[in-house]
Amino acid sequence: NAGVTQTPKFRVLKTGQSMTLLCAQDMNHEYMYWYRQDPGMGLRLIHYSVGEGTTAKGEVPDGYNVSRLKKQNFLLGLESAAPSQTSVYFCATRVDSGLGDEQFFGPGTRLTVL
Amino acid sequence: AQRVTQPEKLLSVFKGAPVELKCNYSYSGSPELFWYVQYSRQRLQLLLRHISRESIKGFTADLNKGETSFHLKKPFAQEEDSAMYYCALRRGIYNQGGKLIFGQGTELSVKP
Numbered sequence: 001n002a003g004v005t006q007t008p009k010f011r012v013l014k015t016g017q018s019m020t021l022l023c024a025q026d027m028n029h030e031y032m033y034w035y036r037q038d039p040g041m042g043l044r045l046i047h048y049s050v051g052e053g054t055t056a057k058g059e060v061p062d063g064y065n066v067s068r069l070k071k072q073n074f075l076l077g078l079e080s081a082a083p084s085q086t087s088v089y090f091c092a093t094r095v096d097s098g099l100g101d102e103q104f105f106g107p108g109t110r111l112t113v114l
Numbered sequence: 115a116q117r118v119t120q121p122e123k124l125l126s127v128f129k130g131a132p133v134e135l136k137c138n139y140s141y142s143g144s145p146e147l148f149w150y151v152q153y154s155r156q157r158l159q160l161l162l163r164h165i166s167r168e169s170i171k172g173f174t175a176d177l178n179k180g181e182t183s184f185h186l187k188k189p190f191a192q193e194e195d196s197a198m199y200y201c202a203l204r205r206g207i208y209n210q211g212g213k214l215i216f217g218q219g220t221e222l223s224v225k226p
Contacts, residue, residue: 040218043200043214043216044216045210045213049211099165100148101212102148102160102163106157107157
C-alpha cells in the first residue's frame with residue numbers, strides 16, 4: 001500500500017501561472033485535508049473534504065480551489081500563483097474511528113513561486 | 115481563537131539528558147491533544163495522543179487542563195530522537211472535519 005502520495009514533489013512557478021497538486025490515497029479514508037507549512041507558523045489548513053463530492057474552506061483558503069470528484073483523490077488548484085503561495089504543501093487523510101484517531105500525511109510538495 | 119504555542123524553536127540537548135518540549139494551548143472546550151513528529155526526510159507522523167495516555171519511544175505527555183499544557187517528556191534523550199516535533203489540538207472529530215491546529219514546531223537536536 002502506498003498510503004498517501006502527492007504529485008509533484010517539487011515545482012517552480014512564475015507569478016500568474018496555474019497548477020494543480022494531486023493527493024491520492026489507497027486507504028479508503030473519508031476525510032482529506034490540504035495544509036501549507038511555512039517557517040515559524042506550523043501547518044495551516046487550506047481546505048478539507050469530509051467525503052467524495054464535498055469540500056470546505058479551512059483557515060487560509062484564499063487563492064486556492066479544491067475538488068474531490070473521486071474518494072481517493074483530492075486536488076488543490078492555484079489559478080494564478082503568487083509569491084505568497086511559496087510553501088510546502090501537505091495532504092493528509094483520516095478515517096473516522098473516534099476520539100484520538102490520527103491523520104496520515106503525504107510526503108509534501110515544495111512549491112516556489114517567482 | 116484557538117491557538118497552540120510551542121515557545122521553543124530549537125531545543126538542543128546531549129544524549130542521555132532529559133528532554134521536555136513545551137506545548138500550551140488556548141481553548142475553552144475539551145480538546146484532543148496530539149504530538150506529531152517529522153524525522154529528517156520522512157513524512158509527518160503521529161507520535162502520541164493524550165486520549166491514550168501511552169508512552170511511545172520513551173516519550174510521554176500529560177494533558178494539564180489547569181495550566182492548558184501538553185508538554186512532551188523523555189527522561190533520557192537518544193540521537194535518533196532528533197526531529198521536528200509539532201503539538202496539535204483538535205476541537206472535536208466533526209469540528210471542521212476534525213482539523214488539527216498546529217503549533218509552530220520545535221526542532222529537537224540531540225548531540226552525542
